[in-house]
Amino acid sequence: MNENIDSQTMVKILKALANPIRLKMIALLHKEPKNVYALAKEMELPYPLAHLHLNGLKKLGLVKEVKTEQKAKGLPxxxxxxxxxxxxxxxxxxxxxxxxKNKGERNG
Amino acid sequence: MNENIDSQTMVKILKALANPIRLKMIALLHKEPKNVYALAKEMELPYPLAHLHLNGLKKLGLVKEVKTEQKAKGLPxxxxxxxxxxxxxxxxxxxxxxxxKNKGERNG
DNA sequence: GAGATATGTAATATTTTTCTTATATATAAA
DNA sequence: TTTATATATAAGAAAAATATTACATATCTC
Structure with a gap:
């Protein structure tokens, strides 16, 4: 599977994916990178809820920031x-x- | 992945696996088939809790009954x-x- | 000025999940 | 006769996850 991941981390990752909103977010972001606001609109979710869910995915490294854009100074x-x-x-x-348990296997 | 599974079913499966007790049960049962009582003892869990968790896995088809044994008539x-x-x-x-959505693709 | 765009957080409320306790049944072993 | 084996379920309590509401900031368009 994935290099030296432990059961606790796996449970966290599975928990993150085991939610209809978060799973769909992954699907939509895979089609095309999006910002939280656009994602919230597309999924018809209140922004804070979308922000909350995306944050959970981000914290686990399941989604990443791929681009930033500033339309005008002062604007977020x-x-x-x-x-x-x-x-x-x-x-x-x-x-x-x-x-x-993987006792730090390494070459050398 | 797995034949025509939909997102709702996937969420259910992920939810079932996204729990430390249930994930470990899969690991232990893979090493060797066990009954709920033995599993509860090994994991140091109260029987009803072990029964509850194993039942969740069974309902989703993630674990299956592989053998039955009756030590004496009257005994469960x-x-x-x-x-x-x-x-x-x-x-x-x-x-x-x-x-x-998979519009029932089939050959014939 | 109101509404849309865009971010983020905190507090509370609601819902779901998880856990415990109790119940019921039945036999063998200590 | 108490403890261990072995099943199963239901009710209630506790904990965790999820959702809402409100707040704060800032610009652009109508």
Whole structure:
């Protein structure tokens, strides 16, 4: 799956994705990077709610700021987000591996 | 990812896996099929809680009954569970596909 | 000036999830 | 006869997640 991720982190990532709003956000941002305001409009959500959900994804590194734009001085910088290029392969075997502690394996 | 699964079902599956107890259950059952009582003891959980969590996984088809055993007549049948052989590949692209409605594509 | 654009946060309220306690059944072992 | 084995469910309590409302800032268009 993903390099040395532990079970607690995996639970956090799964929790982040296990929500209809956040999952759809990933889908929409993958189609085209968007700012929170545009995302909120498109999804018909109040801005603070959209901001809250996108923030959760951002904190876990599932989405990233990919571009900024300032239309005029004084106006807030518009921030465009896109999903990061994650790949999580969920199988019983991979889930089991999350609990096999990885004692810092390295070459050298 | 997985044959014609829709976003709502995916959210349910992710919710089921996005819990430390349920995720560990999958890991433990993958190592070796177990009954709920044994699982509860091993995880140091009260039986009703273990039963509750395993039931959630069972309802979604993430774990299955693989063997039953009755030690004596009158005694309850011991039910052994193991994870089903699921594979969910989580990528932004696969998540996007969840929202592209699949108009019953078939051959013939 | 009102409404739309655009950001962000805090406080509260609501809803959902999770956990505990209690109930019920039945046998074997100590 | 108490404890351990083994199942299952329901009710209520506690905790966490989710959603709303309000606030603060700033410009542009109508």
């Amino acid at each position: 910088t518009i921030k465009y987000y896109a999903p990061s290029e994650f790949t999580f392969i969920l199988t019983p075997e991979n889930i089991r591996k999350l609990y096999v | 049948t011991i039910k052994y569970y193991a994870p089903s052989e699921f594979t969910f590949i989580l990528t932004p692209e696969n998540i996007r596909k969840l929202y592209v």
